[in-house]
Every structure is written in C-alpha cells, then in structure tokens.
Amino acid sequence: MSVTGANRVSATVVIERAAFPQLLDALKTARYKLLGPKLVNGAIVYEELAGAGELPAGWAEDQMPGVYKLKRRIDEALFGYTVGPHSWKKFLHPAVAVLWQATKNAKGFDLAAPPIRAQKLALLGVRPCDLHAISILDTVLGRGPYKDPVWAALRKGVFVLAVNCVEPGGTCFCASMNTGPRASFGFDIALTEVVEAERHFFVATAGTERGSAMLEKTPHRPARPDELDRADQLLANAASKMGRKLDTTGLKELLYRNHEHPRWDNVAGRCLSCASCTMVCPTCFCTTVEDTTDVTGRHAARVRKWDSCFTLAFSFIHGGPIRASVRARYRHWLTHKFATWLDQFGTFGCVGCGRCITWCPAGIDVTEEIGAIRHTESAKSRKEAS
Amino acid sequence: MPIRDVINRAEAEPVLPDPMLVQPWRVRRLVRETADTFTLELQPQASSGQMRFKPGQFNMLYVFGVGEIPISISGDPAQPRMLLHTTREVGAVTRAMRQLRPGAVVGVRGPFGTAWPIEECEGADVVIVAGGIGLAPLRPALYQILARRDLYGRVVLLYGARTPADILYRRELERWRARFDLEVYATVDRAMSGWRGNVGVVTALIPRAPFDPSSAVALVCGPEVMMRFAVQELLKRGVQPGAIYISMERNMKCGIGLCGHCQLGPAFVCKDGPVMRYDKLADWLQKWEA
Ligand SMILES: Cc1cc2nc3c(=O)[nH]c(=O)nc-3n(C[C@H](O)[C@H](O)[C@H](O)COP(=O)(O)OP(=O)(O)OC[C@H]3O[C@@H](n4cnc5c(N)ncnc54)[C@H](O)[C@@H]3O)c2cc1C
Ligand code: SF4
Ligand code: FES
Numbered sequence: 025m026s027v028t029g030a031n032r033v034s035a036t037v038v039i040e041r042a043a044f045p046q047l048l049d050a051l052k053t054a055r056y057k058l059l060g061p062k063l064v065n066g067a068i069v070y071e072e073l074a075g076a077g078e079l080p081a082g083w084a085e086d087q088m089p090g091v092y093k094l095k096r097r098i099d100e101a102l103f104g105y106t107v108g109p110h111s112w113k114k115f116l117h118p119a120v121a122v123l124w125q126a127t128k129n130a131k132g133f134d135l136a137a138p139p140i141r142a143q144k145l146a147l148l149g150v151r152p153c154d155l156h157a158i159s160i161l162d163t164v165l166g167r168g169p170y171k172d173p174v175w176a177a178l179r180k181g182v183f184v185l186a187v188n189c190v191e192p193g194g195t196c197f198c199a200s201m202n203t204g205p206r207a208s209f210g211f212d213i214a215l216t217e218v219v220e221a222e223r224h225f226f227v228a229t230a231g232t233e234r235g236s237a238m239l240e241k242t243p244h245r246p247a248r249p250d251e252l253d254r255a256d257q258l259l260a261n262a263a264s265k266m267g268r269k270l271d272t273t274g275l276k277e278l279l280y281r282n283h284e285h286p287r288w289d290n291v292a293g294r295c296l297s298c299a300s301c302t303m304v305c306p307t308c309f310c311t312t313v314e315d316t317t318d319v320t321g322r323h324a325a326r327v328r329k330w331d332s333c334f335t336l337a338f339s340f341i342h343g344g345p346i347r348a349s350v351r352a353r354y355r356h357w358l359t360h361k362f363a364t365w366l367d368q369f370g371t372f373g374c375v376g377c378g379r380c381i382t383w384c385p386a387g388i389d390v391t392e393e394i395g396a397i398r399h400t401e402s403a404k405s406r407k408e409a410s
Numbered sequence: 411m412p413i414r415d416v417i418n419r420a421e422a423e424p425v426l427p428d429p430m431l432v433q434p435w436r437v438r439r440l441v442r443e444t445a446d447t448f449t450l451e452l453q454p455q456a457s458s459g460q461m462r463f464k465p466g467q468f469n470m471l472y473v474f475g476v477g478e479i480p481i482s483i484s485g486d487p488a489q490p491r492m493l494l495h496t497t498r499e500v501g502a503v504t505r506a507m508r509q510l511r512p513g514a515v516v517g518v519r520g521p522f523g524t525a526w527p528i529e530e531c532e533g534a535d536v537v538i539v540a541g542g543i544g545l546a547p548l549r550p551a552l553y554q555i556l557a558r559r560d561l562y563g564r565v566v567l568l569y570g571a572r573t574p575a576d577i578l579y580r581r582e583l584e585r586w587r588a589r590f591d592l593e594v595y596a597t598v599d600r601a602m603s604g605w606r607g608n609v610g611v612v613t614a615l616i617p618r619a620p621f622d623p624s625s626a627v628a629l630v631c632g633p634e635v636m637m638r639f640a641v642q643e644l645l646k647r648g649v650q651p652g653a654i655y656i657s658m659e660r661n662m663k664c665g666i667g668l669c670g671h672c673q674l675g676p677a678f679v680c681k682d683g684p685v686m687r688y689d690k691l692a693d694w695l696q697k698w699e700a
Contacts, residue, residue: 123430126474132434132455132515133474169681170429170666283697310670313663317475324475326430331669338671341661342500352699360673367676 045076060148090387111306152204157306186211194267195378299332301380432517464525465550472517482547541632570612
C-alpha cells in the first residue's frame, strides 16, 4: 500500500472532550476550510463545518444492504457513526469541473482553464478505509504519465484528521480489505475516541510535523498506559465486529476465471443499473465531458462530470455499446474493483467501506456476489475431484 | 460550480501544465476520399508549431462547441508540421468536422497512445492487414517503412473495402502497387462493374500472401470482427502470436488514462493501446462484452 507522506509518529497524547473544539479552532486559525461530517436531511454527509459544534454528536446509523437509518446513541460520541453516502472524492475530484472555456476570435479561438485556487482544506473524521481511497486516487489521478490537474490542485496541502473506527457499521468490511479499522498512514493526526460512563477523551497521534503543530495548539497531555490499552482494546474488538467479510485470497484469478458464470445473470436480474454504487464509491473515478456553447455560439466550455460504467453510453462506439447488457456492466464494475485494478494500479479498487451495499436500492452486496461465485466454483471443483 | 467555490484569490497557486488543454491547428484542406470519408489537412497556427508523432498514434480533435473525438494520425511522421486525419462521417462530431472550411481552427490534443512496432519489423517480413478506414492509422507505418525500405524484408499490404467506391487513398494505392518492392492486394466485399480485382473478405488474402510466416510481423487494423478473423488466419499461417499487432477502438473521453472509458480488461486502450500485441490481449478478446 502506498504511503502518502512519511508518517512520523510522535508521542501519543490525550485530548479531553472539552478541549477537542480547540483542535478544530486551531485549524481554522491556520486558515483551513473545515470539511467534515454533518447531519443533513436524514443522513450524515460531508460539508463545510463552522466548528466542532456541528459534528453529529450522539448519532449513529443502522446500515444494511439497501438500508440506512439514523439512530440516537446512548452517549454523546462525536464520531459514533461510520460513513454515509458522501465520500471525500467530492472535494478532491469534484462531480462537476470546468476544464476550460474558449472564446471565438478573428484567428480561431482563445482557450484557457479556469484557475483552480483552492483554499487549504482540512478533512475531519476521515475513516481508515477512506484514507486508503484517497491514496488509491492519488495513484490513479496523480501518478500516471498524465496527471489530472484538478486533482493535483485540490489535493495539494490537504490536512487529514483521521478517526479510527471503534464501531464498524453493518456493511463494513475494511478488515477483509486490509484497510482498517486503524489508520496506518496518510494522516496528519489520527484519533481514537473513547467514551465511558465517566469519561470522554481522544487518544491522538500526529503523523506529520503539521499534525504535531496542531496538537501543540490544543490542550493535551501524555497518554497514560491504561488509556492506550483502552484504545487498543476498542480497535482490536472492532476488527471482529465487521458487518461483512470477504475472502480475498486469489480473488483476481477467481474473477478472471469466472467471466462466464451464471451468477452474473442472477445479479443482472436484480441490478437496476442505476449507478448509485459508483456515485457513492470513494474510488470510482470515471468521468465524461460535455461540450457546450452559449446562445451566441461564441463562447464554448468543456465540463467534466462524474460518469458511471453502469450507463449504456459509457462504452458506446460507433455501431453500439461494448457492454450492452446489465450483466456485462455489473461484471465490469465488480471485476474492475476486485481484479483488473490490481493489474492497473497494484491495489484493489475496493476499500471495504460498504457504501455500495448500503446505498444499492436493490440491496446487492458485493461480498455476497463474490462469495456466491467462490462457493459454486469450489463446490464444482469438489464435485470434479470426487 | 463546485470547483469554483474553493477558489480563494488570496491563496492563488500557479496553474499547472494541463493535458486537457487543446492546441489550435488550422484547416489547410479538406480532401474528400470516398462518399463518407475525408482527410483533414491541418497546419499549426503558431509558426513554430509542430507535432512529432509515431505511426499508430492518435489525436483528440475538438470541433468548436460540438465535441472532441479520438482520430488516428494518417500522415507522414517525417512531416511534423502537417497533420493528416482521415475520418469516416458517422455522427455528430465527424459530421461537423466534414463541414469545416479551409482556415477554420480545430483543437488538437496529442499525440497519444502506443505506436506500431516499426523497429521490431527491421529485418523481418511485414504484413499489413487493413479493413476500411483501418488503413488510415497504418498509412504512417507504410510511409516510415518505405522511407527506409532497405531495412525490411518483404512488405505486403492486404486491404479490404466494402465496395470499389469505398477504397481509400486510391491513387496512392495505385502508386504503391506499381512499386516492385511492395506487394499490394486489395479486395472488396461487393464488386461493381469495372472491378477486376479480388472479391471477398480481406482475411481470405492471408493464406496466399507472399511472406515468410516464421519471421513476419503483422500489423492489423479494421473493425474488431475483421481483426479477430485476420488474427486467426495469421496464426494458421504460422505467424507468432507475439508478432501480431492490432489497433483497438474503445470509447475515449480523455485519451490520457484518466476518464476510465476505454478499459478493456486491465488495459486502458488510450495509453496501453491503441496498438497492442495480440498475445497480451488474446484472453480478453475471447471474453464477450469485456
Ligand atoms: C484510438 C482511436 C482512433 C480512431 N481513429 C479513427 C480514424 O482514424 N478515423 C475515423 O474515422 N474514426 C476513428 N476512430 C473512431 C472515431 O473516434 C469515432 O467514429 C468518433 O468518435 C465518432 O464520433 P461522432 O460524434 O461523429 O459519432 P457518433 O456516433 O454521433 O457518436 C456520438 C458520441 O459518441 C461518442 N463516441 C462514439 N465513438 C466514440 C469513440 N470511439 N470514442 C469516444 N467517443 C465516441 C462521442 O462522444 C460522440 O460524440 C478512432 C477511435 C479511436 C478510439
Ligand atoms: S468501477 Fe466503473 S465507474 Fe468505477 S472506476 Fe471502474 S469503470 Fe469507472
Ligand atoms: S480515454 Fe480516458 S482513460 Fe482512456
């Protein structure tokens, strides 16, 4: 797994709940725009925050295939939920971006990219799976022979406040994908939130100089061994509480072998080809472009938008789409995430965040689909062997 | 626009060089090749402008306000100040392109993608199999080979078109046919009166074409079905799977590996292709709707 920034781990400290808002204030004072979880219209989404007061304190969700329901917690944990329908790609790989604008002139046309002048962003409450998703997109969009200038500009200097997951959700499987529940890289500060009857505190580690500088500005003290043990214990428990599991051994080969498998027909019968999974996916990066002109015909623009491999137009070439059937489109999506991505970029394209499972209106579950293929195959080979 | 709301003038960053920006090229001529194909001759708008490209590479061509599409470069790599693009009119952008007049400006991004393995052809027989518009991306390879003809063994061009009227680069083909160091065989699916050449699919020319299969390198471009059959015939003749190259077509929105549209299994056809070695792709070509 690639590492964004060498994570020098400084001493682990404790920040009391009462002092926590000062950490966000310090970021604000350092002129970061705060982006983090917020309760909006029945879901926890990522938006600009004025301060810690806007975090969804005391909320959690029930997540199951096709189900997302908010519920009150018995405590006032600030990060007592997992991930909602948004991912951080909406800030770094925006759903809509103007690539350039052009104006006709006597000699042809002038053309320029609108300036991307990003205010420094602080991403607050980034889960370990999403740290991996950002790192994956760093590879996809930032390391090719050609780099995406929009990603490069928006990504630069982003401050990451990670939060370890002590209570995984019902559709989470980061432990299977080796991406969580503990943040191992790619953060400036990582927190573990501990809420007990009498106490509420954060165990904090800085991953960068920038991170320790921010911790310096927040009231804190060295962590005591019992506090560290408590946090470790919570994280160890979390790994065993994943709502979903996926066996990734030989997964690429399994999918390459099973391009023709009856399960693809089965899932095609349920898949609505609605593209929800690709929209909520924190690593789906595909885009299309739209060319527009104004009414005078003198001004044109090229606008890039998120696209999805579930649409027919996605693979259209003269003569018709390459992937005409839902079966082929679902298979392409799943095979990309769990097989071809490895050949392309050296990692899975899935981080186990479970969003595609929760937000599928048909409740289709990737772990179940892959499990079904693996199961029938091993049943078949058992039969052949006997 | 979302991207705008993060703009903060006080913290301006220098704008990075942008692979999505097009360069202006001027239409010098538009040559009608057949009823539905034409060649755009472009010259750089800036006096210092030029484009060094390798045979088989493509450009993204933008028609103002209409759209941008991938089109192979069909001109001579030795002439970087003149870009030729031979295009078949099939839809919105190609139609708008067909209507361009001399002096009009189009946007060009490129050159992108992989090239025909001209160096690997040195000392070997070269078999070029083209179907329809597929001759366009192969023409730069022929130019380069003919410029140093002594470096190669026998050079054979097998070309198939739907009807005699659909044959591309007719005069040039005649000239090539007249050369004693180049074998040109053309065939049409449907003949018309006056046609005295072959009738039938281009793949039918492969079994009897004069080349040594054990040392030959094959360059194939045309509709995907035609390429599948051509490869089968070449393999049957004994050409090595690793010596067969095909040029693939997929939907392309960026041309540079960022938009995801052109995937074919693990390959991004825009950067790992369009020219790909057959043996590396064979598995995926057998997979339906991959
Ligand atoms: C590497 C490469 C090289 C090519 N070289 C040539 C060539 O030399 N000569 C030639 O005539 N054709 C070539 N093509 C095919 C050419 O790009 C399509 O015919 C063209 O995009 C059709 O555009 P249209 O708007 O006229 O057609 P329509 O059929 O109207 O297409 C509608 C829309 O579909 C999309 N579309 C259709 N085909 C493609 C495609 N392949 N890639 C991206 N979008 C597509 C476009 O957005 C287009 O606006 C090449 C394709 C590729 C991938
Ligand atoms: S799964 Fe589909 S939308 Fe997502 S990155 Fe792959 S091709 Fe693009
Ligand atoms: S055309 Fe965009 S990735 Fe290949």
